Amino acid sequence: ITLPNQRQKGLNYTLIIVTNQFGKFGVPMALRPSPPSSSQSNLRRTPLDRGPHFDLSASKNITALVGKTAYLNCRVKNIGNKTVSWVRHRDIHLLTVGRFTYTSDQRFQAVHNPQTDDWSLQIRYPQKRDTGVYECQISTTPPVGHSMFLAVVEPITTIVGVPDLYINTGSTVNLTCIVRNSPEPPSTIFWTHNNQVSGEGEINYDSPRGGVSVITEKGELTTSYLLIQRARTTDSGKYVCSPSNADPSTINVHILNG
Structure with a gap:
């Protein structure tokens, strides 16, 4: 008579019931060792394997x-x-x-x-x-x-509202320059007024006129805002946004009386 296998310390056993003149007794027969489980194998496995x-x-x-x-x-x-x-x-x-x-x-x-x-x-x-x-x-x-x-x-530079922007005298000019397709933001962004070639028209934010400021937010999409408060007719002209890593973009601003 063979009973179900018994497991002990990783071994399979079959219990054989033997009958003779002395009575019945069980003889455990060891089978081959159980193979390690996949979890056990993984624990013993080294990275080099x-x-x-x-x-x-x-x-x-x-x-x-x-x-x-x-x-x-x-x-x-x-x-x-x-x-x-x-x-x-x-x-x-x-x-x-x-x-x-x-x-x-x-x-x-x-x-x-x-x-x-x-x-x-x-x-x-x-x-x-x-x-x-x-x-x-x-x-x-x-x-x-x-x-x-x-x-x-290749980074692309765009000024919102191009090619022309019309603003009334005394209003605030808000020019928004966006640099797209730039995994690394430009190190600098220059704004110029009425001179896009030599750079001599670079805007002086500390001029006595006052009311001129730039806010730049850098990231995968870099945005630079040029704000000109209390716009005057002399603020009319060509404005250029020039990132250090991309071609410039231009917009014509017209300040209207009235």
Whole structure:
């Protein structure tokens, strides 16, 4: 007679009931040890057992400015003797292998510090045409890859109300300049009046006239406000908003009597 298995300290037992002239008694028969559960296996597993793998927390999509060096980062843990390559999806073009460049476009270069797990693709003077998917690959069998999206944007400057704004004498002129598509806010924004070429018309906020101020809020969307209180006819003319990282925008202001 075989009773259900009994488990003790990781072993399976089958209890065999034996009958002879001395009576009945049970003989436990040990079977092979139970395999460890998946949870137990994971507890004993070391990070090295995983082999080469991506750290996705440090390998993300990026937005870069036209003309400003961009870096796509790929962090590979436990790389061992494997190599890291970068491939451009648009034309399935191999760009780099290890620290060597495999493209005639010398704007692309692999960057790696031996003290880190980071393998970066450097793109100098990026242009809008460089926008797209790039894949970081590890030379395992089969290869494994992680794709990232690079967006190359050019900041756009706009003054609300262009091309002309009409204001009555004595009113407040409120010019709003917005800089879009700028992952990094411009370091400076200059406003000029009646001289957009030499900059000699830069507005003097401390002039005896008074009532002129600028408020700038920086971020992914940067906004600069030029406020002119008690507008006069001499305040008429061409106003230019010039961010340090984008083309300027112009508006014509007309101060009307009456």
